[in-house]
Amino acid sequence: MKIRACIFDLDGVIVDTAKYHFLAWKRLADQLGINFTEKDNERLKGVSRMASLEIILGLGNKIIDQDKKNELARLKNLWYNDYIRKMTPEEILPGSLDFIKELKKADIRVAVGSASKNTPVILDRVGISKLFDAVADGNNVEKAKPDPEVFLKASEMLGIEPEECIVFEDALAGVQAALNAGMICIGIGSPKVLKKAHFVVKGLYEMSLEKLIMIEKNVLS
Numbered sequence: 001m002k003i004r005a006c007i008f009d010l011d012g013v014i015v016d017t018a019k020y021h022f023l024a025w026k027r028l029a030d031q032l033g034i035n036f037t038e039k040d041n042e043r044l045k046g047v048s049r050m051a052s053l054e055i056i057l058g059l060g061n062k063i064i065d066q067d068k069k070n071e072l073a074r075l076k077n078l079w080y081n082d083y084i085r086k087m088t089p090e091e092i093l094p095g096s097l098d099f100i101k102e103l104k105k106a107d108i109r110v111a112v113g114s115a116s117k118n119t120p121v122i123l124d125r126v127g128i129s130k131l132f133d134a135v136a137d138g139n140n141v142e143k144a145k146p147d148p149e150v151f152l153k154a155s156e157m158l159g160i161e162p163e164e165c166i167v168f169e170d171a172l173a174g175v176q177a178a179l180n181a182g183m184i185c186i187g188i189g190s191p192k193v194l195k196k197a198h199f200v201v202k203g204l205y206e207m208s209l210e211k212l213i214m215i216e217k218n219v220l221s
């Protein structure tokens with residue numbers, strides 16, 4: 001097998017934080033008098049904090065200056081942190097730990113590639129900070145997905161070439177970022193939504209080393 005590393009998006013792949021993002025954004029939207037639904041929240045998956053705020057302001061046709069935007073993003077993050085600080089290891093999505101441990105045993109490196117600046121807090125709260133060989137997140141990259149920067153950074157930190165990495169992603173922007181990085185991408189979610197991914201599974205509980213080898217073989221043949 002050519003693959004030497006797996007890079008995992010965090011939100012929606014290893015943990016389900018979308019519900020906490022939603023509650024915090026909803027509180028902000030309510031305060032601004034903007035109607036914001038769970039369906040709207042789907043558009044924020046994989047999107048950076050400021051870009052998410054822009055989408056919400058757009059829903060309410062609100063135009064505000066940058067200082068005010070910074071203040072609103074700060075408030076949302078405060079509220080979001082109230083939720084994630086209470087996260088526990090039970091919130092790790094099914095199958096994630098077993099699959100990652102199986103990869104490590106087979107000497108495949110594992111990394112996180114996430115847009116979230118809260119990645120270190122979340123990994124710490126759910127007790128998996130030491131599980132990964134590298135963590136690339138919103139704190140050490142500048143360009144948001146679909147730019148490939150976060151995945152290229154993870155491969156650089158691992159010292160493994162991009163074409164030897166496979167990415168696991170639940171967001172459209174993230175799938176595109178992986179493809180832009182020249183990596184194989186396995187989507188987590190619906191094949192109808194994640195059309196561009198090389199292969200789609202419902203969750204990491206559907207993954208195994210054997211399946212990974214099969215997917216790689218099919219993609220590269």
Ligand code: G6P
Pocket residue numbers: 011021044045046047048049052077114115116117118119138171
């Ligand atoms: C992930 C989530 C997005 C979130 C982004 C930034 O990509 O899917 O919903 O907006 O991270 O997260 P942060 O924790 O830095 O606000």
Ligand code: MG
Pocket residue numbers: 009010011012013045046169170171174
């Ligand atoms: Mg995600």
